[in-house]
Amino acid sequence: xxxxxxxxxxxxxxxxxxxxxxxxxxxxxxxxxxxxxxxxxxxxxxxxxxxxxxxxxxxxxxxxxxxxxxxxxxxxxxxxxxxxxxxxxxxxxxxxxxxxxxxxxxxxxxxxxxxxxxxxxxxxxxxxxxxxxxxxxxxxxxxxxxxxxxxxxxxxxxxxxxxxxxxxxxxxxxxxxx
Amino acid sequence: xxxxxxxxxxxxxxxxxxxxxxxxxxxxxxxxxxxxxxxxxxxxxxxxxxxxxxxxxxxxxxxxxxxxxxxxxxxxxxxxxxxxxxxxxxxxxxxxxxxxxxxxxxxxxxxxxxxxxxxxxxxxxxxxxxxxxxxxxxxxxxxxxxxxxxxxxxxxxxxxxxxxxxxxxxxxxxxxxxxxxxxxxxxxxxxxxxxxxxxxxxxxxxxxxxxxxxxxxxxxxxxxxxxxxxxxxxxxxxxxxxxxxxxxxxxxxxxxxxxxxxxxxxxxxxxxxxxxxxxxxxxxxxxxxxxxxxxxxxxxxxxxxxxxxxxxxxxxxxxxxxxxxxxxxxxxxxxxxxxxxxxxxxxxxxxxxxxxxxxxxxxxxxxxxxxxxxxxxxxxxxxxxxxxxxxxxxxxxxxxxxxxxxxxxxxxxxxxxxxxxxxxxxxxxxxxxxxxxxxxxxxxxxxxxxxxxxxxxxxxxxxxxxxxxxxxxxxxxxxxxxxxxxxxxxxxxxxxxxxxxxxxxxxx
Numbered sequence: 001x002x003x004x005x006x007x008x009x010x011x012x013x014x015x016x017x018x019x020x021x022x023x024x025x026x027x028x029x030x031x032x033x034x035x036x037x038x039x040x041x042x043x044x045x046x047x048x049x050x051x052x053x054x055x056x057x058x059x060x061x062x063x064x065x066x067x068x069x070x071x072x073x074x075x076x077x078x079x080x081x082x083x084x085x086x087x088x089x090x091x092x093x094x095x096x097x098x099x100x101x102x103x104x105x106x107x108x109x110x111x112x113x114x115x116x117x118x119x120x121x122x123x124x125x126x127x128x129x130x131x132x133x134x135x136x137x138x139x140x141x142x143x144x145x146x147x148x149x150x151x152x153x154x155x156x157x158x159x160x161x162x163x164x165x166x167x168x169x170x171x172x173x174x175x176x177x178x
Numbered sequence: 179x180x181x182x183x184x185x186x187x188x189x190x191x192x193x194x195x196x197x198x199x200x201x202x203x204x205x206x207x208x209x210x211x212x213x214x215x216x217x218x219x220x221x222x223x224x225x226x227x228x229x230x231x232x233x234x235x236x237x238x239x240x241x242x243x244x245x246x247x248x249x250x251x252x253x254x255x256x257x258x259x260x261x262x263x264x265x266x267x268x269x270x271x272x273x274x275x276x277x278x279x280x281x282x283x284x285x286x287x288x289x290x291x292x293x294x295x296x297x298x299x300x301x302x303x304x305x306x307x308x309x310x311x312x313x314x315x316x317x318x319x320x321x322x323x324x325x326x327x328x329x330x331x332x333x334x335x336x337x338x339x340x341x342x343x344x345x346x347x348x349x350x351x352x353x354x355x356x357x358x359x360x361x362x363x364x365x366x367x368x369x370x371x372x373x374x375x376x377x378x379x380x381x382x383x384x385x386x387x388x389x390x391x392x393x394x395x396x397x398x399x400x401x402x403x404x405x406x407x408x409x410x411x412x413x414x415x416x417x418x419x420x421x422x423x424x425x426x427x428x429x430x431x432x433x434x435x436x437x438x439x440x441x442x443x444x445x446x447x448x449x450x451x452x453x454x455x456x457x458x459x460x461x462x463x464x465x466x467x468x469x470x471x472x473x474x475x476x477x478x479x480x481x482x483x484x485x486x487x488x489x490x491x492x493x494x495x496x497x498x499x500x501x502x503x504x505x506x507x508x509x510x511x512x513x514x515x516x517x518x519x520x521x522x523x524x525x526x527x528x529x530x531x532x533x534x535x536x537x538x539x540x541x542x543x544x545x546x547x548x549x550x551x552x553x554x555x556x557x558x559x560x561x562x563x564x565x566x567x568x569x570x571x572x573x574x575x576x577x578x579x580x581x582x583x584x585x586x587x588x589x590x591x592x593x594x595x596x597x598x599x600x601x602x603x604x605x606x607x608x609x610x611x612x613x614x615x616x617x618x619x620x621x622x623x624x625x626x627x628x629x630x631x632x633x634x635x636x637x638x639x640x641x642x643x644x645x646x647x648x649x650x651x652x653x654x655x656x657x658x659x660x661x662x663x664x665x666x667x668x669x670x671x672x673x674x675x676x677x678x679x680x681x682x683x684x685x686x
Contacts, residue, residue: 001448001511001515003507004448004452004507004508004511005448014455049341051337051341051342051343051344051366052344053365053366053682054366054391054682055388055389055391055682056343056390056391056392056680056682057388057391057392057394058391059341059342059343059391060391060392060435060472061471062341063341063435064458064461066454067451067454067457068454068455068458069455069458079341081339081340082339083337094368096366096367096368097299097300098296098316098364098365098366098367098685099336099344099365099366100298101298101316102336102337102344102365106337127388128373128384128385128388129368129369129370129373129388132368132369132370132372132373133299133300133301133304133369133372134299134367134368134369134372135368135369152388152474153391155465
């Protein structure tokens with residue numbers, strides 16, 4: 001183990017520079033008039049991930065956000081274990097009817113102010129499962145959605161761009177505004 | 179009792195369906211059906227799957243004596259069939275799903291509770307009559323009772339603390355020790371089999387590859403093989419080898435992820451970080467070579483949708499080289515760290531007998547002594563031309579499942595080397611022949627967690643009439659409940675991660 005630690009010390013982190021915030025996500029977010037609330041939270045956002053029927057593909061890429069290459073936490077994001085600790089719900093899947101109530105309850109348990117990010121094609125419009133007797137479809141049919149990140153699944157860079165949009169616009173201005 | 183008849187004789191005494199490939203399928207009477215159920219319980223046969231259509235129930239079985247598989251079908255004109263689960267408990271959950279989806283009732287079953295149907299669909303029996311049904315509250319589900327002094331219950335889920343799929347676990351514990359765990363699944367039921375009905379083969383393949391997001395390639399291969407078998411077609415050799423290349427990359431990536439995650443659940447974060455780096459290297463190479471990190475929709479019926487990109491081979495070789503150089507050091511850390519071993523050795527033991535009865539595949543089966551890997555025992559190309567071993571261990575604990583994964587990563591590294599050097603040139607996709615009337619196919623492929631079975635019938639118009647997908651998890655989830663018994667609650671995440679059953683693949 002010492003060898004691994006020493007090698008990492010000498011070679012430095014593999015972490016790469018993050019992307020800029022996504023334009024589409026920024027535009028979508030700008031339409032929602034809650035900049036003041038976002039400003040209050042500053043650059044630290046706690047995320048609760050909710051799988052509402054995904055195939056698990058989106059979860060794999062959300063997991064990858066925490067690996068050393070993307071290192072999500074350096075931007076101020078943190079995955080938390082309870083919706084009661086969360087500012088952001090990251091919701092995946094075509095919202096199966098069997099998960100609808102759990103999603104609604106998780107949203108209700110998240111304190112205001114809060115944001116919902118729909119991750120993946122399924123969460124945006126039901127994806128390939130749209131029209132099934134067992135699925136509701138887009139996440140916004142159950143809880144209000146602030147940002148949509150498309151992809152099947154979106155790769156970590158796409159996910160980062162979308163999440164960074166949450167920090168942009170208010171995060172930077174918050175430094176001067178406080 | 180009469181002498182046990184071989185599987186061939188059971189098939190011969192039914193009406194053989196000519197359009198079913200490559201295994202035989204026979205429509206049998208109730209007597210043969212029940213005889214097969216008894217043979218499952220006696221260990222003469224292994225259960226591969228049990229599914230139904232509106233008025234017919236199908237049973238896929240395997241004779242491990244000669245690795246012959248077959249499908250037995252029973253007509254149920256009055257909507258009932260003799261329960262297989264009554265004599266062979268591994269069939270119980272499959273039968274509960276059959277009742278939920280088609281309305282067919284297994285006579286004599288011990289468990290009549292719904293399984294996938296939580297009362298939220300608004301319809302009953304979506305693959306049967308699909309009639310309107312009243313909504314039931316999700317809490318309307320009787321868990322098995324546990325009686326005893328000092329027992330308390332811990333309900334967990336469906337929304338879990340980590341970034342994982344939803345399911346409910348009901349623990350009954352005495353202090354820290356788990357007296358019983360009962361899982362309730364079905365939360366991510368998406369109605370995939372209903373969406374399959376009437377779909378084109380192209381859309382069917384896409385749905386199959388979105389059944390369990392970590393086994394994209396394996397599902398793609400199983401679907402393609404079943405389709406090609408039904409239509410009497412074969413993918414070109416280069417496509418077959420490219421599929422195997424992608425399947426082994428998928429296997430390595432998943433095992434690396436789980437190796438790190440298991441250690442992380444024992445609060446040993448450095449392994450998680452290091453394995454995460456290796457996993458990312460593999461995914462990036464896959465993305466560079468095949469245009470998608472999880473290699474989705476690359477396998478298609480008739481071949482593959484695209485060849486390896488320019489420079490893809492070099493990217494894959496570079497990634498494998500990193501894994502080959504770094505993995506031994508990580509394995510050494512795992513093996514030499516007492517605090518880790520303390521958590522994994524003798525934790526969550528699954529007995530060999532349970533694994534055999536449930537026909538559990540993948541690392542769950544192989545860590546408890548069951549030698550079964552469809553790449554070997556039901557070998558499909560190109561694995562019949564490749565040299566590799568199936569690692570097996572007898573202990574059945576978390577540690578054994580970790581070691582199976584480590585050994586399988588090593589085997590897959592060697593396999594990819596062979597695949598890259600033996601890769602044939604030529605076409606990567608072949609036009610599928612049109613189906614002349616209904617055609618049926620069945621196939622199994624080895625995902626990282628075990629065998630995937632896909633059965634389908636293609637109609638005269640070339641579209642799918644019925645497709646059934648059975649994940650390895652169906653025969654692993656029940657064993658997780660056995661593994662945790664007598665262990666402490668805090669060891670559940672370790673046990674669960676060492677299994678890493680699929681929720682979505684199971685719930686469909």
